[in-house]
Amino acid sequence: MNRLGILTSGGDAPGMNACIRAVVRHALNEGLEVMGIRRGYSGLLAGEVVKLNFRSVANIIQRGGTILETSRCADFLKPEGRRDAAVVLEQNGIDGLVIVGGDGSFRGASALMEETSTMVIGVPATIDNDVYGIDYTIGFDTAVNTAMEAIDKVRDTADAFERIFFVEVMGRDAGFIALQVAVAAGAAEVIVPEQKTDLDQLCRTLSDNFKRGKRSNIVVVAEGNKLGHSLQIAQYVENRLNTSCRACVLGHLQRGGAPTAKDRVLATRLGAAAVEGILKGKHGHMVGQRNGQVVYVPMRETWEKKKELAVHLFESLKVLGK
Numbered sequence: 001m002n003r004l005g006i007l008t009s010g011g012d013a014p015g016m017n018a019c020i021r022a023v024v025r026h027a028l029n030e031g032l033e034v035m036g037i038r039r040g041y042s043g044l045l046a047g048e049v050v051k052l053n054f055r056s057v058a059n060i061i062q063r064g065g066t067i068l069e070t071s072r073c074a075d076f077l078k079p080e081g082r083r084d085a086a087v088v089l090e091q092n093g094i095d096g097l098v099i100v101g102g103d104g105s106f107r108g109a110s111a112l113m114e115e116t117s118t119m120v121i122g123v124p125a126t127i128d129n130d131v132y133g134i135d136y137t138i139g140f141d142t143a144v145n146t147a148m149e150a151i152d153k154v155r156d157t158a159d160a161f162e163r164i165f166f167v168e169v170m171g172r173d174a175g176f177i178a179l180q181v182a183v184a185a186g187a188a189e190v191i192v193p194e195q196k197t198d199l200d201q202l203c204r205t206l207s208d209n210f211k212r213g214k215r216s217n218i219v220v221v222a223e224g225n226k227l228g229h230s231l232q233i234a235q236y237v238e239n240r241l242n243t244s245c246r247a248c249v250l251g252h253l254q255r256g257g258a259p260t261a262k263d264r265v266l267a268t269r270l271g272a273a274a275v276e277g278i279l280k281g282k283h284g285h286m287v288g289q290r291n292g293q294v295v296y297v298p299m300r301e302t303w304e305k306k307k308e309l310a311v312h313l314f315e316s317l318k319v320l321g322k
Helices: 016-029 040-045 080-090 103-116 140-161 178-182 199-211 230-241 261-281 309-318
Strands: 003-010 034-038 047-053 096-101 119-124 162-168 188-191 217-222 245-249 285-290 292-298
Touching: 003 016, 003 040, 003 080, 016 034, 016 096, 016 261, 016 309, 034 040, 040 080, 040 103, 080 103, 096 103, 096 261, 103 119, 119 261, 140 162, 140 261, 162 178, 162 230, 178 188, 178 217, 178 309, 188 199, 188 309, 199 217, 199 230, 217 230, 217 285, 261 285, 261 292, 261 309
Parallel strands: 003 034, 003 096, 096 119, 119 285, 162 217, 162 245, 188 217
Antiparallel strands: 034 047, 285 292
């Protein structure tokens, strides 16, 4: 292998730049040339390829977002789109490709490899942390800390007015952010897509908390929950309990900001391991960290198998959220 390509795909996540930096510098140290592909798969199809060197990735480890930019590409979902992508890679002399993204990005990468024999390796970067086979994805820790800091501020006004606040966090299909931040921020309850929530039971729990002298209640809501928008849930509880409720949607601010130290270290380690892996023939795998060790997980497992939420955190929340 002489020339390695790298792109970031799907939703951006804090730490992507740290990963790009690690991939580029580690690959250059191994004697490879590195080509950056702008705007994910869309940029690949458009031939937006630039050469990267040590200075190209200077002073980016602390930056959120991705210097290569990202996108979602409908054309890449089609076999003819992936064939066109393989032609672009060949025209630019790219022998192997590092994909930094989530399971959706890995589906495309896996299909590209199977249909065109392109050598690919994945690095998990998504704030949702819903990729099977590893402990944490790049960006998750930063997103949780961002949401936790916001909830700490919300609690001040919740206490002042003795209100119930429903704080909606990202997580369209997974409740990893919601559960983690609920425990970290001392929330009373959490509502996630993976579990059924009984609104009447929720109301009883919140009412009991007030009767015990709790001045305010924070309920963390994952955006993809089955009950609806946090504003709708807040309105139902307000009418049922005849008490003041508010909804606060944190939205995309969870994607931005400087990555935490944990995300920078994880991104750096996985970026270097991706280069090592592709040089050792770990094509069609995702590199990740499990129990403190670097592992290579077959890409297909990242979407064919489901990552489960930590049940013990729900049990802790029931006791500690009172």
